[in-house]
Amino acid sequence: MAQPTTIVLAISRQFASGGAFIGQTVAQRLGLRYTDREILAQAAHVSGLSEADLEGREERAADLWKIAFRQFSLGAPEAPFVAPPLPSLHEGDLFALESRIIRDIATRYDAVIVGRGGFHVLADHPGLISVRVHAPFEWRVRRAMEAYAFASETTAADAIRRSDKQRGKFIRAFTGRDWDDASNHLLCLNTGAIGLDLAAELVTTLVASRIKSRQSATAATGV
Numbered sequence: 001m002a003q004p005t006t007i008v009l010a011i012s013r014q015f016a017s018g019g020a021f022i023g024q025t026v027a028q029r030l031g032l033r034y035t036d037r038e039i040l041a042q043a044a045h046v047s048g049l050s051e052a053d054l055e056g057r058e059e060r061a062a063d064l065w066k067i068a069f070r071q072f073s074l075g076a077p078e079a080p081f082v083a084p085p086l087p088s089l090h091e092g093d094l095f096a097l098e099s100r101i102i103r104d105i106a107t108r109y110d111a112v113i114v115g116r117g118g119f120h121v122l123a124d125h126p127g128l129i130s131v132r133v134h135a136p137f138e139w140r141v142r143r144a145m146e147a148y149a150f151a152s153e154t155t156a157a158d159a160i161r162r163s164d165k166q167r168g169k170f171i172r173a174f175t176g177r178d179w180d181d182a183s184n185h186l187l188c189l190n191t192g193a194i195g196l197d198l199a200a201e202l203v204t205t206l207v208a209s210r211i212k213s214r215q216s217a218t219a220a221t222g223v
Helices: 019-030 037-047 051-059 068-074 091-108 137-148 153-175 196-221
Strands: 008-013 033-035 111-114 128-134 187-190
Touching: 008 019, 019 033, 019 111, 019 128, 019 196, 033 091, 091 111, 128 196, 137 153, 187 196
Parallel strands: 008 111, 008 128, 033 111, 128 187
Antiparallel strands: none
């Protein structure tokens, strides 16, 4: 008998916009599996490389169009996840590996996936809820100063600009999509306008409604 479809919240977020906070809050309130660093840790374990090395590779997206489609070298997207031995890893291979890990998690758990192109990787997943979190630049600078203890506003601003550029290139290289395109997502939230608490509440309500609908459908079909 088929199992009920998992519910997966994929959050795409600008640096210092509060996406991780929202994801953690929703996961805690609804008992979902929260995955962010876990994906990186699993990829490091499989590849035999350090998390620090892989994290650096995640951010490099220059000249990646030629290797973007190497992701299929690890097998068809719908294939069961089997960790392959990878003595070395190109950026395209890393995206493929992390995509396989994301799909594996999404198949088995109600989960929150933060970043790593989750909205694209899980585009065909019937239980996907894709949310984009963004905020005005100056608001993010202030929050970065508070949350990450940057030495100065200039340092925080430089980090935000660099992150925005790198993430935009990463998504374009591996998915062919525009990172800032709102049509990629079910819901877009400006945390600078509505605040983190209300944003977390809205997303929690959305995800909870999907879970309730699934429960109702399960009860009706007897699955």
